[in-house]
Amino acid sequence: MSVASAGVLLASTLVPTDAVAAPSSTVVSSTPTGPQSADVVVHSASMNRDIPLSVLMPKDRSKPAGVLYLLNGAGGGEDSASWQVKTDIASFFANKNVYVITPMQGAFTYYTDWEKPDEKLGVNKWSTFLGKELPQVVDATYNTNGKNSIAGISSSATSVLNLAIEHRGLYKSVAGYSGCASTSTDMGILYIRMVVESRGGADPENMWGPYEGAGWKKHDPILNASKLRGVSLYLSAATGLPGKYDTSAYVPDPSVLADQIAVGGSIEAATRVCTEMLASKLSDLRIPATVDRPAAGSHSWRYWEDQLHKSWPQLARSIGA
Template identity: 45%
Template structure:
């Protein structure tokens, strides 16, 4: 559907039963906070929650050790208002900066305020800058070890479910760089995420344009080497990780896509609320954002045609203006909520 504007349960239960029976990792102390516990959990793969920092009655930060990357990452969580019964979870991915910089959902939008009354755990994944949240085949001299699909799709959910007493129903959303990984996580983990939303996100990787956009992010801006990610561009991994090529595997998921068209709009004015750069730099940044957004719109149109040909329903929103900017993504999150909520059972 296009708008004019512009059996995991069993597996999860098995995993959680296993982790709850394992030993407490060194240095992990119980946490006394309503609805949030640090149980004696250590996943069969070796991942575990090192500690839980309770910021207030609604906000906690989990320090999660990834066995795949042998590193600990923060996960910021907004808890539901009502935790009297298990609630679903919405995983939010940031853009190219991985949420470790100033460009994050929490700092640049009203996402947490908007979601605060939705009775959902908002799980904000932190880390993974320039990585495309994928599993790299080699350690990169600049970007290090990256096994993000394993972390987000395998390691994190059972730990989240155990610590927060969720109902094991999930949705996922992400912007910009996160477009491909959001869809790839749905494809690689059938049933884990019942809804998926992509805001101004790339949706294909194995054609020349898609590969150039991936390289622009990873290499030009991130300083990494895509050969350490998926190998040379003729490697089958570029196809294996292409949501457009593997779109059939998106069937059964509530899908939402949104994009602008590259024409500057209301959120592209110098000094605006959502601008990160100095006003004098805005024309240059907007020009780059226009090019990126035009490419994203092209990729989204391709994905819409592909899904239509497969008779897979999806919601596509094409804004009549807008570049690659946070103001539009805030609006898109609001617009996508009915699609996300449908999968979450809210």
């Protein structure tokens, strides 16, 4: 079945024949970018807009394969800071039997359902799209085995935990690299405001309502950690101290290197505190989790690439890859 025909078939099955047809989530286009990759556009019914995706295909497409949803950070892949540009994911997954789906949109949204439209970022229903609409489209379009995993970095490391909590049973495993799961504390709110307000120019209260209100507590993975029971969990965060990639050998531009060490180091140190808070809560609840604690490293891509490699065997086992 072709991508286009699968999208049409899915649309026809989602709407009763005797009802007025509402916009459905379907494949709009699929453009091959290599023997195992494609740029795919899916229409989101909840947001009424087209969402671009980067898709990596399994090595062997004759057999059903699991799906890894891999989220970009604060920029949502709309800038040059993406898994596709900054890491080796194309070569890393080339010999593996898994579909890797990465949304290339969603900057500064935390990939969540916003309570109100935002003047800057518009309508955002990312939890609905990622947790309900997109998996149906992916399973109808590709030869999947129905098993999903999800991973994210930085702000999206919070998002993947919330997505697993909100859509229980959808993801067999979750990996969060350098995230801050404490969203309803003063520290967590400040961290989110730095992303959504300072960088994105949007109003964070349009996302989850008044600060420290019920919406922020509802989306705090530490407060809701019990709902992660049964999910294979992988968490990581370094100390923020300069590591092997925080050198001129890897970052030749002195100004970029200084920023990576100073700013990236400070951010990573903060995410380490958050990660330890979540790890402690999971331990109290007797919920197993793999927690990797590198002794050095900043908030930057080479470390996240390493973490994806380290976590992959655990993620792969959960989805039959």
